[in-house]
Amino acid sequence: xxxxxxxxxxxxxxxxxxxxxxxxxxxxxxxxxxxxxxxxxxxxxxxxxxxxxxxxxxxxxxxxxxxxxxxxxxxxxxxxxxxxxxxxxxxxxxxxxxxxxxxxxxxxxxxxxxxxxxxxxxxxxxxxxxxxxxxxxxxxxxxxxxxxxxxxxxxxxxxxxxxxxxxxxxxxxxxxxxxxxxxxxxxxxxxxxxxxxxxxxxxxxxxxxxxxxxxxxxxxxxxxxxxxxxxxxxxxxxxxxxxxxxxxxxxxxxxxxxxxxxxxxxxxxxxxxxxxxxxxxxxxxxxxxxxxxxxxxxxxxxxxxxxxxxxxxxxxxxxxxxxxxxxxxx
Numbered sequence: 001x002x003x004x005x006x007x008x009x010x011x012x013x014x015x016x017x018x019x020x021x022x023x024x025x026x027x028x029x030x031x032x033x034x035x036x037x038x039x040x041x042x043x044x045x046x047x048x049x050x051x052x053x054x055x056x057x058x059x060x061x062x063x064x065x066x067x068x069x070x071x072x073x074x075x076x077x078x079x080x081x082x083x084x085x086x087x088x089x090x091x092x093x094x095x096x097x098x099x100x101x102x103x104x105x106x107x108x109x110x111x112x113x114x115x116x117x118x119x120x121x122x123x124x125x126x127x128x129x130x131x132x133x134x135x136x137x138x139x140x141x142x143x144x145x146x147x148x149x150x151x152x153x154x155x156x157x158x159x160x161x162x163x164x165x166x167x168x169x170x171x172x173x174x175x176x177x178x179x180x181x182x183x184x185x186x187x188x189x190x191x192x193x194x195x196x197x198x199x200x201x202x203x204x205x206x207x208x209x210x211x212x213x214x215x216x217x218x219x220x221x222x223x224x225x226x227x228x229x230x231x232x233x234x235x236x237x238x239x240x241x242x243x244x245x246x247x248x249x250x251x252x253x254x255x256x257x258x259x260x261x262x263x264x265x266x267x268x269x270x271x272x273x274x275x276x277x278x279x280x281x282x283x284x285x286x287x288x289x290x291x292x293x294x295x296x297x298x299x300x301x302x303x304x305x306x307x308x309x310x311x312x313x314x315x316x317x318x319x320x321x322x323x324x325x326x327x328x329x330x
Contacts, residue, residue, distance in 0.1 A: 059150055060258055061157035061285070064218065065169055065314060068284040071113070078286060078312050079110045113288045113312050114164040116156070118148045121304040145307045146291060157285055157314055158260045166313035169283070170264045170274060174319035177266065178203055183327050185223070190232045190242050196328060197227075197246050200275045201253070204323055212282075212321040218256045218274040223328065227255075254278075265326035276322035283322070286312035 071078045090100055120141035130137035160168035167173060180196040182188045188196075197217070205213050227243035243255065264272035276282065289310035297304045316322065 057259060059154045060256075061154050061169075064216070064256070064258070064278065065157050065283060065285045066278070066280040068280065068286050069288075069290075071286055071288050071312060073289045073310065075113065075288060077110045077112060078315075111166070111286075111312050111315065112164070113310050114161060114166075115289075115308045115310045116149060116152050117306060117308040118145045118152075119304060119306040120145050121302055123303070124301045142293070142305075142307075145305075149291060149307065149309050153309070153311070154260070156311065158258075158264075161313060164313060168314050170260065170272060170324075172314070172316055172319065172322070174316065175322045175324055176207070176320070177324045177326065180325050180328055185226060185328055190230050190245075193227070193230065193242050194232075194245055194249075196325070197242075198249065200273070200323060200325055201250055204275065204321070208320045212277050212318065214275045214277050214321070214323070215252060216254045216256060216274075216276055216278040218258050218261065218276075219328070220261045220271045221257045221259060222262075223271060223273065224255060224257050270327055273325040273328050274322070275325070277318075279321075282318045283314060283316045285314050288312060 092099070122137060122141060126137060156166075156168065158168045158170045160166040160171060178200060181199055182192040182196050185193050185196070200217070201214060224243070227246070228241055230242050232240050232242065232245055247253070247255070258274075261272050261274065263269060287309070289308070291309050292307065294306040294308075297306070
């Protein structure tokens with residue numbers, strides 16, 4: 001409702017009939033002027049040609065866990081066979097009869113696949129409006145669904161899927177949790193932090209009788225920044241940081257960051273560090289169906305498309321080639 005006179009005018013003219021004719025006439029034109037101004041402003045508006053989309057953090061699961069498609073889309077069970085050979089020989093003595101015989105034992109582990117689903121829908125009017133605006137509506141919706149499934153994969157690779165009784169790279173129960181000599185790096189010296197990192201490396205090599213040596217260290221962004229900025233000594237004129245020294249002592253170990261480690265410790269309240277051998281021999285993310293779209297379903301004037309991916313989850317063949325360390329960082 002548009003007021004034809006303000007409060008001051010009301011005080012001066014108690015009765016509307018007493019308002020001067022020119023005041024009423026000009027006030028009545030305000031609504032028209034507002035509409036004309038709105039139309040004029042719309043004509044001056046410029047719509048950017050570039051489409052701006054919501055940005056998501058970099059998805060790193062494909063980088064950290066090798067993918068396997070060996071199972072195929074129709075596989076109902078994926079079975080791993082683990083063999084243990086016993087080949088210890090001993091010194092022979094004349095007439096000895098208890099000669100050791102080579103034996104082998106095997107075990108099988110089977111996992112079932114699970115599907116993750118997403119979808120999109122649009123109406124006849126949506127299509128016509130998008131066509132008039134020259135917008136690729138269906139392509140945008142399909143891309144959004146694909147992004148949704150990729151975001152789900154990031155979480156599934158990191159923490160597994162409780163509904164499917166599976167674990168992820170950051171919370172597998174068979175991976176050893178290492179207690180670091182210092183543990184909490186807040187307030188620790190550069191030498192103590194370096195000792196913690198080297199403890200992770202040494203523990204894996206020694207604990208597996210040199211079968212496995214980790215090649216990837218993954219931590220929070222804050223933890224890596226601490227390693228990059230903390231100098232080995234206050235008077236270090238060369239500016240050698242903890243990270244520089246660690247790399248010098250452990251050539252070939254990659255240092256990576258993953259924000260999902262920020263609250264990945266056992267209590268779910270603090271940081272976790274992951275050290276492991278990044279190899280398909282050690283672990284894989286088994287994929288049955290990377291991505292597929294079902295046929296379009298029509299209901300009334302609406303079209304719906306269901307999409308899905310089908311996974312077996314993270315499979316860790318050699319848990320000894322991975323280790324966790326909690327509470328390290330800032």
